[in-house]
Structure formats: structure tokens, C-alpha cells
Amino acid sequence: MIALRPPASLPGSSKLPNGGPAGFRSAPGGLPGRLSRVAQLLARLPGVGEKTAQRFALFLVTAGEDTARDLGSELAELCDHIRPCTRCGHIAELDDDGRALCAICQDTRRDGALLCVVARVQDLLAIERSGAMRGRYFVLGRLLSPLEGVGAEELPLEALRARVRDPEQPVREVLVATPPSVDGEATALLLARELGAMGIQVTRIASGVPHGGDLEFADQVTLGRAIEGRKSFG
Numbered sequence: 001m002i003a004l005r006p007p008a009s010l011p012g013s014s015k016l017p018n019g020g021p022a023g024f025r026s027a028p029g030g031l032p033g034r035l036s037r038v039a040q041l042l043a044r045l046p047g048v049g050e051k052t053a054q055r056f057a058l059f060l061v062t063a064g065e066d067t068a069r070d071l072g073s074e075l076a077e078l079c080d081h082i083r084p085c086t087r088c089g090h091i092a093e094l095d096d097d098g099r100a101l102c103a104i105c106q107d108t109r110r111d112g113a114l115l116c117v118v119a120r121v122q123d124l125l126a127i128e129r130s131g132a133m134r135g136r137y138f139v140l141g142r143l144l145s146p147l148e149g150v151g152a153e154e155l156p157l158e159a160l161r162a163r164v165r166d167p168e169q170p171v172r173e174v175l176v177a178t179p180p181s182v183d184g185e186a187t188a189l190l191l192a193r194e195l196g197a198m199g200i201q202v203t204r205i206a207s208g209v210p211h212g213g214d215l216e217f218a219d220q221v222t223l224g225r226a227i228e229g230r231k232s233f234g
């Protein structure tokens, strides 16, 4: 009889929710250990619970080899090829020279004098879906949050100032499209003060987006009107 050696555990496996070295032991639910591991990784995705993760994992092993292999190889390469855009913070694919410039920053038909500042890439994508924004973007990555101890020094203000001053793409108007929440409004006020002092016209998306709501979930018409109806600010 051949003794089977236990397979090596994967990096980060000690952080799995069931604790301890994960290995590929059979899960209590009866899934083979390796499949259970895939299900646990899928369960880390936003909005994916344990049951859905198991369904995905089962689908991947029953839908034909290509599905799992294609997904696996794409995911394995993703981190090597995707970076934040060096100009705006949107998601970009590295080019042959190792530069990351997103499709929006490369699009010469865009109005380079209009810069829309958003908190997250998801907000940028939501505004793009509305079709109302023909300028370019700047992704802050986070909002001021006095309650969570996030101060102005943790926002990329210097990068934003540099972007606004870029002699190749002088900015005339900054549209602040942070969400209409306490943190979003505090951030908008800070930006109005900082950029207003530089002589930049600062506008704010109009009402219509629900207070406390996420831009990501606002419908396209509402968001489109909020962009078109923006007001001077600061």
C-alpha cells in the first residue's frame, strides 16, 4: 500500500475561516478538500455566501475542464497585468513598456479640461454607465472620515493638485462626485477649499442621488441628471 503524503498548504491558508492549516482535507459537507478550498476562496468575494460559493465551485468542476482552466489561468495572470492608472487611479492594463494608462486617460476625444473626482472605481464605472460625463476622472480611493479617523493627510491631495496643474492637460473644472453622505460631503468641502484656492472652478453633482446612498446603485437616469445639473460649489 502506498502512503499518501498530505499536500502542502497554500499561502495564506492559515487565515481561512475554519482556522488552522487548511490543507486539502475533506470538508464536513463532503466536498473533497481541494474543492472545499476553492469554495472558501470564492466565499471571500463580495456578495458571495457559503452556499453560493459551493455552487460556483461545483459548477467549475462539472461544467467542463475549459471553464475552470480558463478562469484559473486568467486569474493567475491578472495581478501581473493590472495596475491602477498612473494618471487617474482607474484600473488599467500594463502596456508593452510597463506603463499603466487606462482607456479613459488614453481617449483623446475626452474633454481634458473637465475632471470628475470620485471616491472609488465603482463610482467611476457607474458614472460612465450614465453616459453624462465626457471628461476624465481622478479616483481618491477613500473619503475623509472623522469618525473612522481618516484625515486629509490620508487622501491623495498632492497627486490631485499635480493632476490639476498638469501642463499637458490643464483642468478648468473639477466636478466633485463623492457620494452624498456625511463623509462624501466632508470630502467635497475639503476639495472645494483646496482646489478653489488654486483658481479652479469646483462643481458638485446635483441632488437626485439619495442622501447616504451609493453612487454605484443609483439608476443611470438619476445619475446622468445629477451630472448635467451640477452646481458651483465652495
Ligand SMILES: [Zn+2]
Binding pocket: 085, 086, 087, 088, 089, 090, 101, 102, 103, 104, 105, 106
Ligand atoms: Zn486613467
